[in-house]
Amino acid sequence: MNAQFVANYDESQVAEFDLPDPLTTFSNKHILTSTSWNELRRPELINFFESQVFGKVPGTLDAIAFEVEEESNSALGGLAKRRQVKVTITKNSRSLSFLILLYLPIKIGRAPLFLGYNFHGNHTVINDPDIIISKAWSLNNESIGITNHILTEESRGLRSSRWAITKMIEAGYGLATIYYGEIDPDKNDLTDGLHSLFYKEGQIRPAKDEWGSIGAWAWALSRAMDYVENDMEVDKTRVIVFGHSRLGKAALWAGAMDERFAGVISNDSGCGGAALSKRKFGETVAQINENFPYWFSANYKKYNNAEEKLPADQHELLALIAPRPLYVASAQEDEWADPKGEFLSAHYATPVYSLFGEAGISSNEMPGVNSPIQNTVAYHIRTGKHDVTEYDWEQYIKWATEQFD
Ligand code: GCU
Numbered sequence: 001m002n003a004q005f006v007a008n009y010d011e012s013q014v015a016e017f018d019l020p021d022p023l024t025t026f027s028n029k030h031i032l033t034s035t036s037w038n039e040l041r042r043p044e045l046i047n048f049f050e051s052q053v054f055g056k057v058p059g060t061l062d063a064i065a066f067e068v069e070e071e072s073n074s075a076l077g078g079l080a081k082r083r084q085v086k087v088t089i090t091k092n093s094r095s096l097s098f099l100i101l102l103y104l105p106i107k108i109g110r111a112p113l114f115l116g117y118n119f120h121g122n123h124t125v126i127n128d129p130d131i132i133i134s135k136a137w138s139l140n141n142e143s144i145g146i147t148n149h150i151l152t153e154e155s156r157g158l159r160s161s162r163w164a165i166t167k168m169i170e171a172g173y174g175l176a177t178i179y180y181g182e183i184d185p186d187k188n189d190l191t192d193g194l195h196s197l198f199y200k201e202g203q204i205r206p207a208k209d210e211w212g213s214i215g216a217w218a219w220a221l222s223r224a225m226d227y228v229e230n231d232m233e234v235d236k237t238r239v240i241v242f243g244h245s246r247l248g249k250a251a252l253w254a255g256a257m258d259e260r261f262a263g264v265i266s267n268d269s270g271c272g273g274a275a276l277s278k279r280k281f282g283e284t285v286a287q288i289n290e291n292f293p294y295w296f297s298a299n300y301k302k303y304n305n306a307e308e309k310l311p312a313d314q315h316e317l318l319a320l321i322a323p324r325p326l327y328v329a330s331a332q333e334d335e336w337a338d339p340k341g342e343f344l345s346a347h348y349a350t351p352v353y354s355l356f357g358e359a360g361i362s363s364n365e366m367p368g369v370n371s372p373i374q375n376t377v378a379y380h381i382r383t384g385k386h387d388v389t390e391y392d393w394e395q396y397i398k399w400a401t402e403q404f405d
Pocket of ligand 1: 244245246247268269270271283288291336
């Protein structure tokens with residue numbers, strides 16, 4: 001952490017800034033139709049976020065394979081089916097595997113699905129003795145018994161408060177979750193994980209316009225989609241990608257890039273996620289690049305303490321999801337993630353949704369706490385801290401059911 005940095009948490013200290021208009025191209029053309037959005041504006045914004053923010057994926061895979069490692073038709077006391085599927089991706093004769101844990105409702109037919117990463121291993125999301133424990137490196141977290149960067153039995157079920165699995169299943173939804181550390185360990189080292197598969201001989205870091213860790217996490221969500229869209233018990237037209245915090249940033253980027261995701265949920269994603277960078281409230285571009293220099297492309301550092309130079313802001317990342325349903329959620333005590341910046345971002349993405357005849361967030365006044373606005377673009381700010389709670393999932397399930405049924 002930069003010793004001099006003091007985060008601004010005072011709304012009266014937010015300086016005026018020019019927010020780029022999502023409906024005006026970089027060469028000043030006005031976008032008046034959804035067709036010209038798709039043909040002109042969307043591609044140039046994707047190109048901006050690819051080359052300047054999250055980084056490009058340097059190539060395509062040589063192979064991808066899926067293997068069911070374990071399954072049961074009566075998991076969670078008979079409430080759900082469980083499947084653990086190993087995805088193996090190969091590039092340049094190197095390969096990497098990750099495990100998708102799926103719970104699906106017991107019923108005939110295909111279930112809509114929430115798909116998202118967990119922070120500390122699949123076995124933490126619910127107390128189910130059959131969930132395989134990942135061998136991948138983990139950040140330590142003593143509150144759930146992780147020391148020495150190793151995942152163990154001790155943390156089984158200890159993150160269940162973040163995953164309302166019973167509620168999802170009872171509402172007819174499935175859940176697919178992956179431990180993000182299996183894709184790229186969350187540490188300042190890009191020699192390992194997914195990046196290493198794509199390197200040329202002797203290369204140890206991505207080029208300046210290439211992906212950091214968030215780009216890798218986002219891309220692998222699409223590889224998980226490659227599996228789930230072929231699972232006979234999943235409704236591939238209703239896969240909603242979800243993520244909290246850094247993993248919310250990854251979910252937004254995955255949803256922006258990959259239109260197979262029918263909807264996107266950003267839970268407290270903050271800086272580099274849903275929050276507007278130009279507000280410089282709470283975490284800033286310079287701070288995130290300093291504390292997590294490996295998350296974004298090297299090019300993103302150009303905007304450290306130079307947010308005015310950003311030709312696009314995060315509302316345009318949200319707009320890339322249009323016309324698909326998008327939920328942005330904040331928590332009242334999560335000032336570091338700038339709840340108001342997350343809200344305004346959803347508001348300023350709305351003109352793009354309007355172009356498609358979809359309802360967004362028309363007011364620029366934040367709703368009260370625990371008073372969700374649920375349109376095609378939805379937003380809530382709940383009481384409490386930076387976290388995912390039962391309350392959050394209740395809102396997501398209600399909204400998804402309205403949007404997709
Ligand atoms: C840090 C980081 C945030 C991030 C968060 C998280 O607080 O500064 O950008 O969202 O970690 O992932 O929990």
